[in-house]
Amino acid sequence: MGTETLPPALEIHGLTKRFDRLAVAGLDLTVRRGEFYMLLGPNGAGKTTTLRMVSGLLQADEGSIHVFGVDARRDQVAAKQIVGWVSDEPMIYDKLTPLEYLEFVAGLWGVAPDVAETRARALVVLLGLEHVQHAHCEGFSRGMRQKVALAGALVHDPQLIILDEPLTGLDAGSARLVKSVLADRVRRGCTVIMTTHILEIAERMGDRIGVISGGRLVAEGTLQELRERVGRGDSCLEELFLAIVEQDANVA
Amino acid sequence: MSTPGSIGWFLRHETRLAWRDVFSVMGADRPGRLRGILIAVAIFLAVMHLVAHFVVGPLAGLALHNDVATLVGVSAGLVLSASAVLSQAMESVTRTFYTRSDLELILSSPVRAQRLFAVRVGGIVMSVSLMSLLIIGPFINMLAWNGGVHWLAAYGVVPALAMAATAVAILLTVALFRVIGPKRTRLVAQIVAAIVGGLFAVGLQMAALFSTGTLSRLAYLGSDAVLARVPDAQSLAWLPARAVLGDSVALLVVLGLSLVVFILAAALNVPRFAAYALAASSTPQGRVAPVHATRRFQVGSVSASLRRKEVLLILRDPWLLSQSMMQLLYLLPPAAMLWHSYALDAGVAVVVVPVLVMAAGQLAGGLAWLTICGEDAPDLVLTAPVGPQRLMRSKLEAVGVCVAVVFAPLVAGLAFYSASAAVLAAAGIAASAASATAIQFWFRAQARRSQFRRRHTSSRFATLSEAFASIMWAAAAGLAVAGNGLAAPVVGIVLVFLAIVRAWSPARGRAVA
Numbered sequence: 001m002g003t004e005t006l007p008p009a010l011e012i013h014g015l016t017k018r019f020d021r022l023a024v025a026g027l028d029l030t031v032r033r034g035e036f037y038m039l040l041g042p043n044g045a046g047k048t049t050t051l052r053m054v055s056g057l058l059q060a061d062e063g064s065i066h067v068f069g070v071d072a073r074r075d076q077v078a079a080k081q082i083v084g085w086v087s088d089e090p091m092i093y094d095k096l097t098p099l100e101y102l103e104f105v106a107g108l109w110g111v112a113p114d115v116a117e118t119r120a121r122a123l124v125v126l127l128g129l130e131h132v133q134h135a136h137c138e139g140f141s142r143g144m145r146q147k148v149a150l151a152g153a154l155v156h157d158p159q160l161i162i163l164d165e166p167l168t169g170l171d172a173g174s175a176r177l178v179k180s181v182l183a184d185r186v187r188r189g190c191t192v193i194m195t196t197h198i199l200e201i202a203e204r205m206g207d208r209i210g211v212i213s214g215g216r217l218v219a220e221g222t223l224q225e226l227r228e229r230v231g232r233g234d235s236c237l238e239e240l241f242l243a244i245v246e247q248d249a250n251v252a
Numbered sequence: 253m254s255t256p257g258s259i260g261w262f263l264r265h266e267t268r269l270a271w272r273d274v275f276s277v278m279g280a281d282r283p284g285r286l287r288g289i290l291i292a293v294a295i296f297l298a299v300m301h302l303v304a305h306f307v308v309g310p311l312a313g314l315a316l317h318n319d320v321a322t323l324v325g326v327s328a329g330l331v332l333s334a335s336a337v338l339s340q341a342m343e344s345v346t347r348t349f350y351t352r353s354d355l356e357l358i359l360s361s362p363v364r365a366q367r368l369f370a371v372r373v374g375g376i377v378m379s380v381s382l383m384s385l386l387i388i389g390p391f392i393n394m395l396a397w398n399g400g401v402h403w404l405a406a407y408g409v410v411p412a413l414a415m416a417a418t419a420v421a422i423l424l425t426v427a428l429f430r431v432i433g434p435k436r437t438r439l440v441a442q443i444v445a446a447i448v449g450g451l452f453a454v455g456l457q458m459a460a461l462f463s464t465g466t467l468s469r470l471a472y473l474g475s476d477a478v479l480a481r482v483p484d485a486q487s488l489a490w491l492p493a494r495a496v497l498g499d500s501v502a503l504l505v506v507l508g509l510s511l512v513v514f515i516l517a518a519a520l521n522v523p524r525f526a527a528y529a530l531a532a533s534s535t536p537q538g539r540v541a542p543v544h545a546t547r548r549f550q551v552g553s554v555s556a557s558l559r560r561k562e563v564l565l566i567l568r569d570p571w572l573l574s575q576s577m578m579q580l581l582y583l584l585p586p587a588a589m590l591w592h593s594y595a596l597d598a599g600v601a602v603v604v605v606p607v608l609v610m611a612a613g614q615l616a617g618g619l620a621w622l623t624i625c626g627e628d629a630p631d632l633v634l635t636a637p638v639g640p641q642r643l644m645r646s647k648l649e650a651v652g653v654c655v656a657v658v659f660a661p662l663v664a665g666l667a668f669y670s671a672s673a674a675v676l677a678a679a680g681i682a683a684s685a686a687s688a689t690a691i692q693f694w695f696r697a698q699a700r701r702s703q704f705r706r707r708h709t710s711s712r713f714a715t716l717s718e719a720f721a722s723i724m725w726a727a728a729a730g731l732a733v734a735g736n737g738l739a740a741p742v743v744g745i746v747l748v749f750l751a752i753v754r755a756w757s758p759a760r761g762r763a764v765a
Contacts, residue, residue, distance in 0.1 A: 055635045081637035091629040093561070095568040103549050107557025108636035117549035136568070152632060 007069035009033045009160050009191035015053065015063035017215075023049045025215035026063065031208075033068075036186045037193045038206030042245055046215035047195045051162050054193075055085040068159055081109065084153030088165035090145040094138035098129050098148045101137065102155045109156035116155060123151040128177060143174035150178060154185070161185060163194040167201065179205060203237035211244050218248045257363035262371040270375065292712065300390035308391050309398050320485050324478060326493040330409070337384055337413050339449030341421035344376040346441040348525070349425070349434075349532045365526040373418065373518050381414040402498030409495050409503065412510035419510075419517035426521050426528070434532040439570050446574040554638050555646035562623050562650040565701070601666065601673035605733045606726035608662055609680035613722025616655050616685035618704075620692035623647040626701035648689060655685045673733050680729030687721040687750055694757035717753045721746055 010031040017024040024046040031037045041047045052058040054065055056076045065072040065079075072079035092101055099120055106116030124133045127147040132140065137148060146166060153161060161182070167175045182192050183205065196202055202209055203223060211219040211226075219229060223240075227233055230243045254260030311325075348369065359365055388410060395403035424444070428437040483489050494502035551557065566573055624647055627633060633643065659681050667674035695714035724746040731739035 055631075057631060057634050077637045077639055079637075080635055083635065085631060085635040087631050091631050093565060093628050095565050096561070100564065103551060104557055104561045105632065105636075106549065106551045107560075108554060108633070108638060110554070110637070111551060113549045113551040116551045120549070149632075 006033060007066060009035070009068060010054065010193065011064075011066040012050070012054070013064045015050065015065065016061045017046075017049050017053060017058065018061055023215055024053070024060075027212070027215060027217060029210060029217055029220075031191060031193055033191055034186065034189050035191060035207040036182070036205055037191070038202040038209045039193060039195045039212060040197075040199070040202055040209060040241055041195075041212035045212045047212055048164050049215075050212070051085075051164050051193065051195065055083060055162055056080050057085070081156075082159040084156065084158035084161045086146075086149050086153045086161070086163045086166050088168045090142070090149035092137050092145055092148050092152070095136055097132075097134050097136060098124055098151065099133050101148055102151055105152040105155050111156050119155050119157065120151070123154055126181060127151055142169045143171055146170060147174065147178070150181065154181075158190070160191045160193070163192065165195055165197070167196060167198060199237045199241055209237070211241060213245055213248045219244045257367070259367045259371060262368050263374075266368075266371050266375055270379070297390060300387070301394060304390040304394040305398070308395050311395070311399075320479055320482060322497075323485060323490040323493045324482055326496050327490065330413070330492050330496065333384065333388060334413055334417060335451060336387075336449050337380055338417040338420055339445045340380050340383060341376060341414070341417040342424065342441055342445035342448065344379065345373075345418070345421040345425045346438055346445070348372050348376070349429075349529050350438050355529055359526055359530060366523050369522045369525040370518065373422065373522060376421075377411070377414045377418050377514065380418060381411045384410050384414060403496075405498040405500065405503050406496045408507060409492060412492075412495075412506045415510040415514035419514045422517045422521050426524070429528050429531075434528065438532070443570055443574040554636075554642060555649050558623075558643075558646040559650040559653055562619075562647070563654065566619075566622065566654070569701075601670055601677075602730055602734045604666065605673060605677045605680060606730035608659065608666075608677050609684045609729045610722050610726040612655055612659055612681040613684035613688045613718065613725060615658065616651055617688035617692060617718045617722075619651045619654050620648075620689040622701060622704065623650050624689075624692055624696045625699050626704060627698065628701055630698055644693070648693070651689050652685070655681070676729055676732045680725050680732075683728075684722050684725040687725065687746070688718045690750065691718045691721065691753060691757075694754055713753075713756070717749075721750060721753075724749070 008030050010029065012027055012029040015024055015027040015029075016022070027046070027050060029050070039047050039051070049058065053060045054067065054072065056072065056079065060073060067079045068082055070079045070082070093104075096104065102120035102123065103116065106113075106120065111119070124130055127150065129144065129147055129151070132144065137145060140148070146169075150163075150166065153163075163182070166178060170178065179201065182194070186192050186207075194202075194206075206223075208220065208222055209226060210217055219226060221229065223237060226237070226240045226244070227235055230240050230247075232239065232243065235243075254264065358368055385407075388406075392403055392406045395406070425437065425441050428440055432440060491502045492506050495506045550560070552560075624644070636643070638646075663674050663678050663681070666677055691714050724742060728739045728742040728746065731742060
């Protein structure tokens with residue numbers, strides 16, 4: 001069976017969420033299998049709310065979410081089994097070591113002990129955490145905490161990794177390492193959805209880019225497709241993004 | 253208008269922050285809450301006065317005589333209060349060094365930092381005095397109401413206690429800083445503070461048990477064994493007690509001495525506070541865990557993983573452990589009584605069982621808050637492929653296992669003495685722990701574990717309900733052990749009470765999440 005006939009990694013239709021105002025307004029979004037999808041948007045556009053609904057951290061008011069064909073609103077447990085989530089604020093336990101944290105995460109996702117241990121030790125090495133693998137996380141820098149959180153999102157080998165501003169506050173070395181780990185996952189067939197305000201990274205790493213504004217998807221495509229849409233052949237993503245957001249504001 | 257950087261300027265700044273903090277902790281910054289809080293405070297004070305009337309009413313007739321027994325009793329009350337005040341002062345002094353919120357800003361500015369610390373140390377005396385007055389005040393009022401205005405002199409002893417306790421706290425904390433370094437001082441000071449708060453009461457009960465065979469502190473303090481060993485009535489050691497009893501000269505001496513001790517302690521140490529605070533803020537908190545590098549992964553069920561995580565986090569956080577296990581300190585006297593009375597007496601279970609039941613409720617309430625509300629990685633747990641009901645069940649199991657581990661040895665010890673008492677104790681412990689856990693579950697609100705000390709402020713109704721349910725289960729268990737038929741109606745009352753609490757809780761109509 002070819003990949004064309006398989007359901008996409010993420011398929012969202014009419015997704016709506018209202019707090020005191022409409023945060024996500026009937027969003028339609030499709031992310032293909034094995035692509036690195038960059039979700040961009042100004043502050044308050046609805047990016048984080050959307051991704052939190054996909055990850056099961058928020059209940060949607062209306063609409064549908066399918067993760068690799070699994071209805072995430074009806075069967076949350078099955079959907080969560082194949083998703084890894086990393087937020088902008090690394091939430092880990094101060095009094096656990098990185099290995100113990102990964103052991104706990106593996107327990108939550110039901111990974112077999114031998115497999116979990118092999119993966120955890122490999123991730124610790126991959127992310128440069130060997131020297132602190134037996135230290136409590138409480139004294140870790142933000143970059144180290146973010147790397148532990150990322151390892152936690154990878155230890156159960158998810159098919160879809162969702163990252164909300166994962167590079168915020170990271171030094172150049174840590175940011176480069178995180179990007180390289182994510183790019184490697186995509187090369188191995190994993191799907192990654194990431195939000196970021198660092199547009200150079202979105203431009204360089206994203207297979208496709210979606211721009212969300214006012215809770216709706218206002219533009220989507222490869223960098224070249226966005227250039228054609230805006231009518232600026234040689235523009236960088238920053239210029240395109242600002243133009244798209246401005247156009248949307250004028251229409252609204 | 254005070255000059256920026258002066259003591260007056262810092263005083264205004266600190267007062268504003270403290271006031272807003274108190275306001276926020278009490279929830280008064282939320283619309284419409286101020287009136288409710290004022291009513292709650294009024295009810296609290298009324299209840300405290302009622303309690304004080306029954307507790308100290310019979311003692312109000314005491315007056316200033318050369319009666320050593322009276323001086324011993326009053327002094328014991330003072331030491332009891334002083335231990336609680338010292339505990340609070342140690343907590344506050346430690347926070348002065350380790351709270352980084354605005355310290356780095358102020359220490360990096362060109363103002364003289366010792367002015368800030370002088371204001372903060374003065375603030376500790378003020379806050380400790382006010383908190384003490386809130387608790388002790390009703391007792392003083394009832395003593396004065398029942399026994400005469402001479403008892404009002406006790407109000408003067410409260411700031412003296414606060415100044416002396418703050419001075420001792422400063423000296424102890426600085427000594428810890430110099431001996432064991434900034435990295436360990438915070439933890440040790442917080443544990444010492446937690447233990448000091450209850451140690452005197454527990455120690456007195458233990459002494460009473462082994463000398464008079466009962467848990468009665470009053471009987472012990474009035475015993476010949478104590479009275480024969482204390483100084484005579486003219487000794488200066490009784491000055492604080494005399495001050496409480498209305499001796500104005502003694503009150504002035506006590507106030508003066510406390511002020512001198514406080515000023516000396518502050519003057520000698522405050523200039524070095526900035527250096528200590530900087531040392532504290534630049535000390536790495538992480539440490540290598542005593543975990544065997546070769547240990548194999550133990551990935552079990554979700555419940556097992558959650559249980560293991562909760563146990564590890566509690567065991568590795570000595571501050572949290574000391575806070576949540578404080579109730580266990582109060583188990584020492586009944587445990588000692590069990591051991592002491594095993595071969596001597598037969599009516600001991602009536603005293604021991606209610607204490608066990610009460611302590612189980614309190615311990616379970618704290619642990620339940622930590623597992624249900626105090627989750628430092630809520631996103632991780634919520635994105636796990638586990639149904640919310642199974643997740644919650646696992647957390648509740650973790651609480652149950654911890655409570656069982658703590659209380660099983662005591663119940664087993666009781667079983668050697670009386671099988672029926674052990675069964676009733678086990679039932680009472682289970683009911684009390686389940687009630688406290690259920691109340692935490694019904695009133696759950698997400699928070700960080702470091703907010704454990706403030707857990708009571710999220711819902712005072714839940715806190716009071718938890719305490720009331722534990723007391724009622726303890727009463728029911730005590731009555732049952734004594735063979736009193738009133739136990740059944742008390743059980744009925746607590747069940748109806750829990751149903752009402754459930755109906756009033758935010759959990760009504762809310763799915764498990």
